[in-house]
Amino acid sequence: MDTIIFQNESLPVQVELENVALRKMHSEILHLHDNVEIIVINSGTVICSAGEDNFELRAGDVCLINHKQMHRICANGEARCAYKVLNVGVSLLMQNPLIYQKYLKPMIEDNSFSHISFDGNSGAAAKIAELITDIEELLHTLPSGYELRLIALLHLLFHEIYLTYVNEPKKPPMENNAFIQQKMIEYIYNHFNEEIILDDIAHAGNVSRSQCAKIFKKYAHLSPMNFLNKHRLEISLHLLRSTTNSVSEIAQSCGFFDQSYFNRLFLREYGCTPLAYRKSGWNTPSIS
Incomplete structure (x- = not known):
């Protein structure tokens, strides 16, 4: 912890x-x-x-x-x-x-x-x-x-x-796709609590949906929507620890507008429900 x-x-x-x-x-x-x-x-x-x-x-x-x-x-x-x-x-x-x-x-x-x-x-x-x-x-x-x-x-x-x-050997400049990845991730960070679809993420990088998916696979090793959901889940962990907001309120504030869907993703990622996590005192599952 x-x-x-x-x-x-x-x-x-x-x-x-x-x-x-x-x-x-x-x-x-x-x-x-x-x-x-x-x-x-x-x-x-x-x-x-x-x-x-x-x-x-x-x-x-x-x-x-x-x-x-x-x-x-x-x-x-x-x-x-x-x-x-x-x-x-x-x-x-x-x-x-x-x-x-x-x-x-x-x-x-x-x-x-x-x-x-x-x-x-x-x-x-x-x-x-x-x-x-x-x-x-x-x-x-x-x-x-x-x-x-x-x-x-x-x-x-x-x-x-x-x-x-200053004594380290210099590496080649960052690829253009890495800059595009930064833009798309920054869009997710700024809008994770809103309804987001793949088109929105691709638009942030000014690339096609397929190119967006390829860039995320190369640099984040996840699909764009999986990255978005994992980021939302990590934000929810912080809110479960640091606030007394209800699970429903936390789900909404993290961009999960269907609480049952939030519960399923949370259980799959961390091995317990959001409520069980809060009651556990944060010892299980572990956190980032």
Whole structure:
């Protein structure tokens, strides 16, 4: 189960602790977001997918996932794993125009740069993990002037990442279809609570229905409508945990206008009904 240590809408930084062993009945779907995500593996191993790469991360390893890049983290078999996630909003990194234009923009706006990983035995991984621990402690205690120290720690953090990035071999630019996929997924994120048909998703990418399906199969490994339903289900998990809204209200707010259909999909995906999930205290099934 994920534990949010810090989240503030006015300050686009979020720290989470997650236990992947609790996901053994459910793997998160490939997804993207506007934040830069930095992961520190505390224990165990995970399989990470980012861009077109799949790789293993072990205890001590660190990985940065660039913003607007398709990615997911899955448990490695039955192995238990715990990791820490630092999400940093790009808007926060843009506050100093000189620093952003000279160092950060060339890195995070490089569409061929999906991720970078640091071996747990390297000095860079140790420094990044230590800085994230400092950020975690700062956001837990919130001392006077913590925002100023947060900006300083983030600059130190991205300095370590930048030094590795500039020495990495460059990859070919992202395919045009990957940009189209981003547009279609962003449409789903913005309209999941509405009635959506395949034509709507294809129109968002300015492609045909068949091309839409091919692009989703290549990049998300799901059909467009399956991706939509899985995203809606993951939103429903959050609402079942964080609100007292009825199952019917949650189904409607997630774009499921037939509650029985919502119940069937939920049962098939997670092995229990929405009501049983809420009563279970969220221990079964696992969550993303």
